Amino acid sequence: MKIMKRKILGILVCMLLLATIPLAAGMNNPSEQQPMEDKRTFVSGFIGFSRISGGGTYITFFAIAVRHGQMFGEYGMWRLQLVRFDSEFHGIIQAPFILGWFEGSEGW
16 A cells, blocks of 8 residues: 555656646746747738749739738738739649748738
8 A cells, every 4th residue: 555655646746747847848038039020921812823934033923812911910912913022932822822921021
């Protein structure tokens, strides 16, 4: 019985120690944090067609309804207009959909 109590107590102590690991891993020094300077523009929506032009320098598409903007900032809409931006696009462009992001606040 004494050995069983010891094992149960050991298991409880291990469980308590395991619970503190995520807390310690998430802690950091606030003075070392860098300000977010992420200038990614996210785009998603419906397009009519897409075309790569300028020898692969530009991507052009006809936006039916495409939402664009920063991750935690304001968003805008492109509706029924031709949109062109540089080819540093990361995502999927395949009519009738576009979903992805590119560097910079304004890519067009």
